[in-house]
Amino acid sequence: MTKTALVTGATAGIGAAFARRLAVEGYDLVLIARDEARLVAFGAELGDRHGVTVVPMAADLSTTEGCERVEARLADPAAPVDMLVNNAGISLNAPFLQSTVDGEERLLRLNVHAVMRLTLAALPGMVERRRGEIVNVSSVAGFGTPMPGSTYSASKAWVTNFSQSIAESVRSSPVRVMALCPGYTRTEFHNRAGINISMMPDWMWLSAEEVVRDGLRDLRRGKIVSVPDWKYKVAVFGLRHLPQGLVRTVSKDARGRIQR
Template sequence: MTKTALVTGATAGIGGAFARRLAVEGYDLVLVARDEARLAAFSAELAERHGVTVVPLAADLSTVEGCERVEARLAVADSPVDMLVNNAGISLNTPFLRSTVEGEEQLLRLNIHAVMRLTLAALPGMVERRRGDIINVSSVAGFGTPMPGSTYSASKAWVTNFSQSIAESVRPTRVRVMALCPGYTRTEFHDRAGINMSKMPEWLWLSAEEVVRDGLRDLRRGKIVSVPDWKYKVAVFGLRHLPQGLVRTVSKDARGRI
C-alpha cells in the first residue's frame, strides 16, 4: 500500500531534501510552501521523475488561514497522511532589543504555533490507525545555554521538548514522533534571514541530504531526538554537560541561528 507524506517548507533546503528522499522511497507527497509557482514546478518535477503522486498545497503557516488549509488535508480520513514533516521555520537577523513585535510573533507562529497545530491535526488519526510518523525539525541551537538575544533558539528548545513529550505519550500506540536537530546546514535559511555566514568554517556545514538520511535512519531506529553527524553529537554533549560559563563564551557569536 502506498504511503503519503506531508512536508512543510518543502521547496528548498531540508524540506526539499525530505521530499526528494521520500519520493525515491515511493511515498506519495503533499508539499506545503508559500511560493505557489515554485511549489507547482517542484511538485511536477518530482512526480515526473519518480512516478509518485505529488500534490502542491500553497499555504503560509504563519497565518491562521494557512494552518487551517493544511489541517483540513491532515484530517481527510479516507486519504490518511502516514508521515508529517514539520520543517517550515524562520530566524531573524535582529537582536531582540531591536526587534519588533510583528517579527517576533511571526517567528513564534511559524516555529511553534504551526508545529503544535499540525501535530495535533495529524496525531489523532495516526493513533487510531496505530501507525504514523511525525518529524519536527528543530536545531542544536535549542540545547543548553540560551543564545544571546535569540528567540530562534528558544523556539527550537520548545520544539525539541514538545516532540519528546508527545513521543512518550504516544509510544504505546506505535506512532513515532521525533525531533530532528541538525547543526549548520547548507540551505537558503540563512540567506533568507539576512544572516552572513561567510566566516563559518567549511567543516561545520552539513548537507540537507545528510540531515535527512540520518533523520530517517534515527526515526526508524526508534529515536526520539536525532542529532545528525558526530561533531554535532559532541557539541550537544558539551552544551548539556560543560560549565555554562564556558558554553556561553564559545557560543556567543553563533546567536543560535543554526
C-alpha cells in the same frame, strides 16, 4: 500500499531534501510552501522523475488561514497521511532589542504554533490507525545555553521538548514522533534571514541530504531526538553537560549577524 507524506517548507533546503528522499522511497507527497509557482514546478519534477503523486498546496503557516487549510488535509480520514514533516521555520536577523512585535510573533507562529497545530491535527488519526510518523525539524541551537537575544533558539528548544513530550505520550502505540536537530546546514535559510555566514568554516556545514539521511535512519531506529553528524553530537553533549559559564564563553552568538 502506497504511503503519503506531508512536508512543510518543501521547496528548499531540508524540506526539499525530505521530499526528494521520500519520493525515491515511493511515498506520495503533499508539499506545503508559500511560493505556489515554485511549489508546482518542484512537485511536477518529483512526480515525473519518480512516478509518485504529488499534490502542491500553497499555504502560509504563519497565518491562521494557512494552518487551517493544512490541518484539514491532515485530519481527512479519506486520505490519511502516514508521515508529517514539520520543517517550515524562520529566524530573524535583528537581535531582540532591535526587533519588532510583528516579526517576533511571526517567528513564534511559524516555529512554534504551526508545529503544535499540525501535530495535533495529524496525531489522533495516526494513533487510531496505529501507524504514522512525525518529524519536527528543530536545531542544535535549542540545546544548552540560550543564544543571546535569540527568539529562534528559544523556539527550537520548545520544538525539541514538545516532540519529546508527545513521543512519550504515544509510546504505547506504533506511532513515532521525533525531533530532528541539525547543526549548520547549507540551505537558503540563512540568506533569507539576512545572516552573514561567510565566516563559518567549511567543516561545520552539513548538506540537507545528510541531515535527512541521518534523520530518517534515526526515526526508523525509534529515536526521539536525532542529532545528525558526530561533531554535533559532541557539541550537544557539551551544551548539556559542561559548566554553563564555560558554554556561554565558547558559544556566543556565532551566526555572524549582518550589522544594521
